[in-house]
Structure formats: structure tokens, C-alpha cells
Amino acid sequence: MQNSIVPAPAWVTPAEGVSFALTDATHIVAPGSAAPIGAYLAGLLRPSTGFPLPVGPTAGIAPGDTISFELDERPQLGEEGYELEVAAETVVLRAHRPAGLFQAVQSLRQLLPAAVERADKQDGPWEIPGGKIVDQPRFAWRGAMLDVARHFFTVEEVKKYIDAIALYKINTLHLHLTDDQGWRVEITSWPRLTTEGGRTAVGGGKGGYYTQAQYADLVRFAQERFVTLVPEVDMPGHTNAALASYPELNCDGMARPPYTGIEVGFSSLCVDKPVTYEFLDDVIRELAALTPGPYLHIGGDEVKTLPAPEYVSFIERVQQLVVKHGKKVLGWQEIVAATLVPGSVTQYWDINASSAPVAAAAKNGTKVVLSPASKAYLDMKYDKNTVLGLQWAGTIEVRDAYEWEPATLLDGVGDAVILGVEAPIWSETLQTIDEVEFLAFPRLPAIAEIGWSPAAARNWDDFGSRLAAHGPRWSAMGVNYHRSEQITWPE
Numbered sequence: 001m002q003n004s005i006v007p008a009p010a011w012v013t014p015a016e017g018v019s020f021a022l023t024d025a026t027h028i029v030a031p032g033s034a035a036p037i038g039a040y041l042a043g044l045l046r047p048s049t050g051f052p053l054p055v056g057p058t059a060g061i062a063p064g065d066t067i068s069f070e071l072d073e074r075p076q077l078g079e080e081g082y083e084l085e086v087a088a089e090t091v092v093l094r095a096h097r098p099a100g101l102f103q104a105v106q107s108l109r110q111l112l113p114a115a116v117e118r119a120d121k122q123d124g125p126w127e128i129p130g131g132k133i134v135d136q137p138r139f140a141w142r143g144a145m146l147d148v149a150r151h152f153f154t155v156e157e158v159k160k161y162i163d164a165i166a167l168y169k170i171n172t173l174h175l176h177l178t179d180d181q182g183w184r185v186e187i188t189s190w191p192r193l194t195t196e197g198g199r200t201a202v203g204g205g206k207g208g209y210y211t212q213a214q215y216a217d218l219v220r221f222a223q224e225r226f227v228t229l230v231p232e233v234d235m236p237g238h239t240n241a242a243l244a245s246y247p248e249l250n251c252d253g254m255a256r257p258p259y260t261g262i263e264v265g266f267s268s269l270c271v272d273k274p275v276t277y278e279f280l281d282d283v284i285r286e287l288a289a290l291t292p293g294p295y296l297h298i299g300g301d302e303v304k305t306l307p308a309p310e311y312v313s314f315i316e317r318v319q320q321l322v323v324k325h326g327k328k329v330l331g332w333q334e335i336v337a338a339t340l341v342p343g344s345v346t347q348y349w350d351i352n353a354s355s356a357p358v359a360a361a362a363k364n365g366t367k368v369v370l371s372p373a374s375k376a377y378l379d380m381k382y383d384k385n386t387v388l389g390l391q392w393a394g395t396i397e398v399r400d401a402y403e404w405e406p407a408t409l410l411d412g413v414g415d416a417v418i419l420g421v422e423a424p425i426w427s428e429t430l431q432t433i434d435e436v437e438f439l440a441f442p443r444l445p446a447i448a449e450i451g452w453s454p455a456a457a458r459n460w461d462d463f464g465s466r467l468a469a470h471g472p473r474w475s476a477m478g479v480n481y482h483r484s485e486q487i488t489w490p491e
């Protein structure tokens with residue numbers, strides 16, 4: 001099984017000379033809770049192959065020429081592990097949980113020619129190399145983050161991004177929903193947040209926001225792809241859009257003017273006013289109700305205008321609101337200054353700050369998601385000639401994004417306390433999803449492999465040659481990418 005699967009599976013045994021051919025007689029067998037995943041696979045394969053690919057609970061009278069989904073009893077495969085066996089007559093995808101079957105589909109998909117991703121009918125043959133894969137993730141959290149606050153991205157654009165990240169077994173999409181320049185999710189009890197605070201964007205563009213119905217639609221779309229949405233409402237800083245929408249949220253009772261620049265650190269909620277906590281109680285309650293996942297991200301980064309004790313007591317107060325509404329707290333690394341409730345998670349990002357407080361929090365049980373800005377911030381330029389993106393954490397070529405090891409990144413933050421890795425894209429310089437994709441690909445797959453594959457299976461040369469095969473796949477999917485000179489692209 002010669003393969004270019006990204007992230008690299010844990011264990012692959014090729015069966016030389018064996019292959020399975022997808023034909024107009026192939027059936028998909030997907031009983032019980034595997035049925036929606038069978039339907040998802042059929043939906044991926046039908047447009048380009050033109051085959052009918054019926055999906056049903058049993059193989060019927062002709063057991064050959066089938067792709068079968070099996071949920072099995074063995075818990076060893078965990079939440080997302082799977083086995084994929086490709087023989088001449090059958091393909092079998094096996095997992096303990098539906099999420100594992102979904103991840104198996106992503107591997108299967110990558111074993112087919114890139115043209116399978118096209119939206120219109122293509123010529124075959126559609127051969128899948130024979131062999132067996134046994135695979136499971138290293139880390140539970142493999143995330144991407146999209147900043148929809150600095151520039152707004154529509155529901156359709158976000159869906160396209162979800163489809164592209166799911167191909168790399170990314171299982172979390174963190175949406176940075178609010179910032180100085182815009183508030184992007186409807187809060188029905190505070191409508192001006194979006195009707196006023198949603199109208200701006202960096203550079204003075206028209207902004208936009210998701211109604212709760214649209215947000216719920218995004219949640220559902222992501223769930224169908226086993227991606228959990230993590231909503232972030234940034235606080236107490238990065239709040240100018242809220243401060244511009246409601247005068248009472250300001251200490252002086254005066255609404256702030258809208259902000260369309262890209263400075264950070266200047267805004268803060270008024271941490272002494274009771275109305276601030278009534279406001280946050282409403283926001284957190286409404287967001288929690290929209291969120292099936294366990295985490296709400298409270299931001300907490302870069303508050304330059306508050307004395308440290310006020311910041312700490314703010315975070316400690318807000319975390320109680322998150323708990324009250326049944327969720328766990330996630331926040332940028334600054335929140336570790338506070339005493340966090342058990343089960344909280346912090347996100348490391350700031351390479352210029354000491355990581356000792358993060359290590360100390362980890363020692364006390366706070367888990368860590370790693371997004372080191374100099375490796376995982378996909379809004380950094382590839383090199384000095386990249387037109388899009390920022391540069392404050394340096395430039396990040398594909399190899400830089402790939403060659404780092406989570407367990408040795410920070411002293412005192414080892415495998416046991418690392419929940420996973422996440423690749424953020426901040427959108428100060430990005431106006432279209434095309435531009436987002438340009439920065440995400442091919443670096444996002446590098447971060448995905450760090451999060452999924454066993455450390456011992458990772459190797460730059462091997463990754464580079466597998467990654468090259470994904471260029472034609474992105475072209476077929478209509479996904480923009482950077483043709484990095486570090487990769488020998490096939491076309």
C-alpha cells in the first residue's frame with residue numbers, strides 16, 4: 001500500500017500486487033450508526049466517479065465489490081482509532097466509535113486518485129492499493145482556529161474550511177467570534193452586539209455576523225464531520241466591538257467609537273461594574289446553549305490596561321459563569337495567572353512570554369493546547385516575500401511548521417498534560433477564504449500530522465514527498481494553496 005496519507009497512519013502493511021477497484025457495481029454497507037458515514041462517503045465519491053454507490057445496512061446477495069463499515073466491540077481503538085483493510089473484492093473500515101469510521105474514510109479518500117475530489121465526472125480507473133492500516137491519534141485535540149472577527153467569513157466559507165480540515169483528521173474548529181473590530185455571533189438578549197458591533201471589520205469593511213440559526217447550522221455541519229466547534233468570546237480585552245455597542249459596558253458610560261485598525265491590548269470591559277457580569281452571564285448562557293462540545297473559550301489574552309489583580313479576579317469570576325452554564329473553561333495562556341477550576345484548559349501561544357506559569361498551571365492539573373506562534377500561527381508569512389500575513393513571530397515555512405515536537409517544546413509540559421495542538425489563523429490581513437486557504441495549505445497538514453501521528457513515524461523527507469501528492473488534490477477540491485519551494489509538486 002504505497003500511500004501519501006497525511007497525517008501518517010500509525011501502522012501500514014501493504015499487500016503487494018493487490019488492489020480494489022471502485023466500479024459501478026460497488027455497494028457501500030453501513031449498518032446502524034455507521035449509516036450517515038456511509039452516506040457521507042457515497043456523497044464524496046459519486047460526483048467524480050459517476051457511480052451509483054448505493055448505501056445499505058447489508059451486503060445483500062452479492063457480498064463482493066463492497067465497502068463495508070463495521071463498528072466493533074474492541075475498545076482498544078479508542079474514540080477515533082480505526083482499521084482499514086483493502087483487499088481485491090472488499091474494503092473494510094472498522095472502528096470502535098463512529099468518529100473512528102469517519103477518520104478511516106479520510107484515509108480511504110486519500111488512497112484514491114486526486115481526481116476523485118472533483119465535482120464533475122472524471123475518467124477512472126478508481127483503484128485503491130491493497131493492504132491494512134491500523135491507526136489512532138496521538139493527541140485528542142487537533143485543532144484549527146479561524147478569526148472571523150477581524151474579517152468576517154460567511155457560513156458557506158466556513159463550511160468549505162471545515163471540509164478541508166476534516167480531510168486531515170482535524171477534529172476541532174475554534175472560532176474567534178469577537179474582537180475589537182467586530183462581534184460575529186447573535187446574542188438575542190444583547191442585540192446591538194451584532195446589529196452595531198457586527199458592522200465593522202479591519203480596514204472599514206462591511207463586517208457581518210451569524211444569526212443563532214446560522215451558527216446552529218454550522219455546528220451541525222461540523223458535527224457531521226466529527227469536528228467540534230469551540231466558540232471564543234474574547235474578554236476582558238479585545239472587546240471594543242461590545243464597548244461600541246453598549247455605552248453601559250464602559251466605566252465612563254460612554255460608547256467607544258468603532259475600531260478598524262490592527263492594534264491590540266487597548267480595550268477592556270469595565271471589571272468593577274455589576275452590569276459587566278450580567279452581560280457575560282447572558283452571553284455565556286446563550287453560547288453554551290448553542291454549543292454541544294464541552295468547552296467555551298473566554299480569550300483572556302493581551303489586556304494591557306488592567307492591573308494584574310483585577311485581571312485575575314475577573315477571570316476567576318467569569319470561569320464560575322462558564323461552569324454555571326455547564327461548560328469547561330478554555331483560555332489563552334494569560335489566564336493561568338488566575339486559579340483555574342479543575343478541568344480547565346489553557347492555550348499556549350506567546351513565544352515572547354515566559355512559559356513557566358503555564359508549566360506551573362499544568363502541574364496543578366490544567367491541560368494545555370499548544371499553538372506556539374512561531375510554529376503553529378498560520379497567519380505568519382511563509383517568507384519575507386509572502387504578501388499576506390503577519391510577521392511578529394517570524395516567518396514559517398512548511399518545514400518550520402512540521403519540525404517541532406510538542407512534548408519537548410516547553411519545560412514542564414510533557415505528553416501527559418498536553419491535550420493537543422492547534423493551528424490558528426488570525427485574519428487581520430485576510431479578506432477571503434481563498435486567502436485563508438493560501439496560508440493554511442500546506443502548513444495545516446503539517447500541524448495535523450504533529451497532532452495525530454506517533455512521534456517516531458514523523459520525518460520531514462517522508463512528509464514532504466507525501467505532501468506533494470496533495471497539491472493536485474487541493475486543486476481538484478478548489479482549495480487554494482501555497483506552492484512552497486520546499487516541496488516537489490507533481491504538476
Ligand code: NGO
Pocket residue numbers: 264301302332349377379390426427428
Ligand atoms: C496574538 C493576538 C491576536 C492577533 C494575533 C496575530 C493572540 C492570542 N492574541 O495572538 O489578537 O490577531 O496574535 O498573530
